[in-house]
Amino acid sequence: MWLAIFSLTLLGTLLGLALGLAAKRFHVEASSIVAEIEALMPGSNCGQCGFAGCPRAAAAIADGSAPVTVCPPGGKALAQMLAARLGISIDLTSVADEGPQIAIVAEDICIGCCRCSKVCPTDAIVGAAKQIHNVIREACTGCGNCIDRCPTEALLLQPLPVTVQHWVWPKPATVVIALAV
Amino acid sequence: MGIFEKIFRHHPPWGVHPDDHKLPAANAPLRSLPLPALLYVPMQQHVGSPARPVVLVGQHVLKGQLIAEAQGNVSAPVHAPTSGRISAIGEVTAPHPSGLAQLAITIAADGADTWCERLPVDDPFALAPEEIARRTAAAGVVGLGGATFPAAVKFNLGRRLKVNTLIVNGGECEPYLSSDDRIMRDRAAEVVDGLRIVMYAIGAREALVGIEDNKPQAIAAMRVAAAAFGNVQVRPVPARYPMGSDKQLIQTLTGKEVPADARAAEVGVLVHNVSTCAAVHRALRRGEPLVERIVTLNGGALTRPGNLLAPIGTPVVDLLRFAGVSGRPARLVLGGPMMGIVLPHARVPIVKGASGILAFDAAEAHVAEAGPCIRCGSCTRACPMGLLPLEMASRIGADDLAGAAGFGLSDCIGCGCCAYVCPSHIPLVQYFSYAKGELSARERSKLRNDATRRLAEERVARLEREAREKAAAAARRKAERDAAKAAAGAAARPLPVRIVKPASEAAT
Amino acid sequence: MIPTRHAGPVAAPHAASAGTVPRVMLWVSAALLPATLFGFWLYGWPAVHLWWVTTGSAILGEAFCLRLMQKPVAPVLRDGSALLTGWLLALSLPPWAPWWAGVIGGLFATVIGKQVFGGLGQNLFNPAMVARVMLLISFPVPMTLWTAPLPMLSANAPGFVDGLRITFGTLPATFDAMSSATLFGYARSELSRGVDLLQSLAATQAPTISLLGERAGSLGETSSLLIAAGGLLLLGLRIITWHIPFAMLATIALFASLMHGIDPARYLSVGIHLLSGAAMLGAFFIATDYVTSPNTAVGQLVFGAGVGFLTYVIRTWGGYPEGVAFAVLLMNALTPVIDRYTRPRIYGRDRRGAPLEIDP
Structure with a gap:
């Protein structure tokens, strides 16, 4: 019995030592x-x-x-x-993901005050003072910062419509397939 | 076929051999559909950018008249399939599994079917190859095998890459479909003339016409038509799905393997469908743009299956009525059963790539319930691309799309062999379609995020620059004022001056 | 039909081959039937009782787990995989084994061997062989008591009721008279007594190999001929491919002929290796289990060769006279590794997955 206790203790110590050394030797700096x-x-x-x-x-x-x-x-x-x-x-x-949204300007009530364009983080709203503004679709992130700034509520967030080009097949109902490799 | 032939017949180590269901539709003589009252011509019937309408609502157009022009490098124009009045330009349900809408021009036929002025060419071989490509592009010819890639773009590619061999795809490996079979039987001379024009346009020295050996009449007709031309060979290939896939047909006929991420033209081969060749013949020899095609009407729910010559834009419901529907079809499929898409309803127009409309009865439309994968490996043996469908699907199921991509998801051609043989009826193709779509959507959203970041950085830079410029301007004004003050102080006792700050400076 | 599948559009393909999981299981069962019926005839009613006790326990175990996980029971049982697991286990047991061996084995096979991993398709090891090995290690004596053939209608054969007594009660005192040894067991014990094979196999009491299977052995393993016939049926139906059976049997044959050629006094001949023990059943029905074997042809060749090699090593130098079950389990553990290194070449790419060179 003593032999067993001794050998297992020795084994444990040696392996522990090896692990400790390996942890020091192969330490990987965690990236930020x-x-x-x-x-x-x-x-x-x-x-x-x-x-x-x-x-x-x-x-x-x-x-x-x-x-x-x-x-x-x-x-x-x-x-x-x-x-x-x-x-x-x-x-x-x-996750309430209504899909990507973009802002649009209701052209009949925009007064061209330029307040919205000042708060747009991507400079997506163009338009000079007293001129009707417009949103560049490609640049708008749908963040909604401009919505509250508009004095006439001429800005609206609208979901970007799904087109035939962008439509994605839904994932099939889950069937269990074993991961073997 | 004898039992020994069945056992020892050589077939490629990939693919499946589904029941072909081609008869009796393939043997029924070609019929012409009576002109429908309304035609809905979609603007996107091809790979690439949609065409842009060049007609106005209310305008009268003639058959073959340009109604929408190509936009961008990869695109194709659209022509009026009959004479009549433009009654609307708006959205109709697209022939697409999503059932979403797309832009289409609606034509109310006047019944006269009057052609516009056509410009036939007596000898296309006297034209420059570039001119043939130009005319083919102007006629709106796209790949009619289903891929609908603009034909002229491929011509130019073939000429640039010095393609030696034109492969003419008469495989038509999809069950149920026989439109290519029919065109080879009925219009073999047109197909052969068209393929010779294509050969000339791309500078190919030989043409190999690959036809599956389950179409003996088509092989015979094509052999007769091609007999006079030594550089056109008709080559029967084993009937094995997906023999009609470019890569598999090229390998079977030439032994060449198209490298991943490369185009067939880069190994000196170009593939065009037989129907595309016939369309090229019509575009050149008759000056007729692509405004009609042969559509196979087949499936258990039809009483008179067969092939119909129908104008582009014909609503599916008109075709079904002509082919006689018994009861209510349980499913409508555009294309073949292996790769075709389900139509949401019958009020969808047919497009240039519509090789067939299948109306399935309840038995054909039965969807078996999916069960757990038993790892039998049938999918692996069936895959013509040498992929491991079960490993890819297991990763996609666990949302590890990158892992699936590591197993070659991008090489999947979506032929459906794996899902066809799966004893557990796992919708493998849908797994792969989902994953491919999701990966490209993520790629798009990543590009968009990058663009957003760039815009935001540019804005910050702009604001900083403006602030710097304002500060510089203010400093300059201050210096000017101080100088003026000093000058005035030297001249006389300074008067009290109220300095008005610019509004923007006050704000900061 | 489950509604979830129809929530979106139906994806292609709109056609399916005739193969289904229940159909596969049905054909495998059908292929096992001749050998099983022969086993019933050969060893009488106790064998019949053991068979239904074992398969019943396997099915019960599966049903119990499904109920516990609140999954639908009936549709899963209908796929026939639990029946097949129990069946294969029963065929590998000594024909007069007591009822509790069948019960413990059957339950262990489906509960621990299969459902604990997540059910059909998820288990790493062949469930029947997991149970077989568990029984052999835990109860070595009853698992190595073999009965000499006593055909069902012969004079001394136990009847239906006596059969029940044997399976569910204690073995009759006369069992000793009927007990016998398998050829491997006999050869091994004689070798350990210092009697070489040339003498021991020539002795009158030595078990002989028999193509039809009239010898002592497991319930369904003795008739190599009928098992091979069933295996050929599966090959003909393309339910299994030739790779695993061929590789396994060829490897056994290769090593057996090599060693037998070197020293016929110590090493058994090719015929004995192939025609006795579980070689045939293992090659056609156990090693070919879809779930626990590699997917690709090359992988299956490697796997089959591995099973054959390990079987030969265990039979010849190991602690047990028969090694198919251990060999299969060991190779099951290697299956993921084999799958990883035997991926097929993708069209247009080289073996490493890089695109081929463009060669116009």
């Missing part, structure tokens, strides 16, 4: 996760998440105080990328 998350985010600092800009939101996501679904313009795609990066699983069915 905040910087990585920030790189994934839209970077428009629109503030819809409630944080002061994307860097703050990235920090909050990294330390877990904000969910990965915090960014509305990023939508499901960003949430998925963040979840994959952080190694967490999320239930995307609960």
Whole structure:
């Protein structure tokens, strides 16, 4: 019996020592996760998440105080990328992702006050003073900053329509397929 | 076929052999559809940018008249399929599984079917190859095998890459369909003349016509038509799905394998469908743009299946009525059963790539319930691309799209062999379509995010620059004022001056 | 039909081959039938009782787990995989094994061997062989008590009721008279006594190999001829491919002929290796299990060769006279690795997945 106790103790000590040495020897410097998350985010600092800009939101996501679904313009795609990066699983069915949205100007009530264009984080609204403004579709992130600024409520957020070109097949109802490799 | 032939008959190590269901539709003589009252001509009937309408509502157009022009490098124009009045330009349900709408021009036929002025060419071989490509493009000819890639774009590609061999695809491996079979039987001379024009346009030295050996009449007709031309060979190929896929047909006929991410033209081969060749013949020899095509009407719910010559834009419901529907079809499919798409309803127009409309009865439309994968490996053996469908699907099921891509998802041609053989009826193709769509949507959203970031950075830079410029301007004004003050002070006792700041400065 | 599948548009293809999972299981069962019926005839009613006790337990175990997980029971049982698992296990047991061996084995096969992993398609190891090995290790004595053939209608054969007594009660005192040894067991014990094979196999009491299977052995393993016939049926129906059976049997044959050629006094001949024990059943029915074997042709060749090699090694130098079950389980563990390294070449790419060179 003593022999067994002795040999197992010896084995445990040696293996523990080896593990400890390996941990020191092969130590990997953890990359700055905040910087990585920030790189994934839209970077428009629109503030819809409630944080002061994307860097703050990235920090909050990294330390877990904000969910990965915090960014509305990023939508499901960003949430998925963040979840994959952080190694967490999320239930995307609960994410209220109405799809991408864009702002449009109701041309009959726009008075050309230029207030909206000043707060647009991507300079997506064009128009001179006293002229009807317009939104550049490609540049608008749908952040909604302009909506509250408009004195005549001429700005509206509308979902970007799904077209035949952008339509994606739905995922089939889950069938269990074993992962073997 | 004898039992020994059945056992020892050589077939490629890939693919499946579904029941072909081609008879009796393939043997029924070609019929012409009576002119429908309304035609809905979609603007996107091809790969690439949609065409742009060049007619106005209320305008009268003649058959063959240009009604929408091509936009961009990869695009195709659209022509009026009959004479009549433009009654609307608006959205109609697209022949697409989503059932979403797309822009179409609606023509109310006047019944006269009057052609516009046509410019036939007596000797296309006297034209420059570039001119043939130009005329083909202007006639709106696209790949009629189903891919609908603008034909002239491929001509130019073939000429640039010095293609040696033209492969004419008469495979038609999809069950139920026989429109290519019919065109080879009835219009073999047109097909052969068209393919010779294509050969000339791309500078190919030989043409190989690949026809599946389950179409003996088509093979015979094409052999007769091609007999006079030594550089056109008709080559029967084993009937094996998906023989009509470019890559598989090229491999079977030439032994060449198209490298991944490369085009067939880069290995000196170009593939055109037989119906496309016939359309090229009509575009050149008769000056007729692509305004009609042969559509196979087939399926258990039809009483008179067969092939119909129908104008582009004909609503499916008109075709079904002509072919006699018994009861209510359980499913409508555009294209073949292996790769075709489900139509949401029958009020969808046919497009240039519509090789067939299938009206399935309840038995044909039965969808078996999916069960768990038993890892039998049938899909692996069936896959013509050498992929592992079960491994890809298991990763997609677990939302590991990157993992699926690592197994070659981008090489999947979506032929459906895997889902066809799956004993558990797992909708493998839908897994792959979903994953491909999702990956490209993510790619788009990433590009969009990058663009947003760039715009935001530019805005920050602009604001900084403006602030800097304002500060510089203010400093300059201050210096000027101080200089003026000093000068005035030297001249006389300074008067009290009220300095008005610019509004923008006050705001900051 | 489940509504979830129809929530969106129906995806292509709009056609399916005739093959279904229940059909596969049905054909495999049909292919097992001749060998099973022969086993029933050969070993009498106790074998019949053991068979239904084992398959019943396997099915019960599956149903119990499904109920526990609140999954639908009937549709899953209808796929026939639990029946087949129990069936294969029963065929690998000594024909007069007591009822509790069948019950424990059957339950262990589906509960621990299959459902714990997540059910059909998820298990890493062949459930029947997991149970077989568990029984062999836990109860070595009852699992190695073999009965000499006692055909059903012969004079001394137990009747239906006596059969029940044997399976559910205690073995009769006369069992000793009927007990026998398998050829491998006999050869091994004689070798360990210092009697070489040339003498021991020539002795009158030595078990002989018989193509039809009139010898002592597991319930359904003895008739190599009938099992091979069933296997050929599966090959003909393309339910299995030739790769695994061929590779396994060829490897066994290769090593057996090599070693037998070197020293016939110590190593059994090719015929004995192929025609006795579980070689045939293993090659056609157990190693070919879809779930636990590789998917690609090359992988299956590697897998079959591995099973054959390990079987030969265990039979010849291992601690047990028969090694198919262990060999299959060991290779099951290697299946993911084999799958990983035997991926087929993708069209247009080389073996490593890089695009081919453009060669106009």
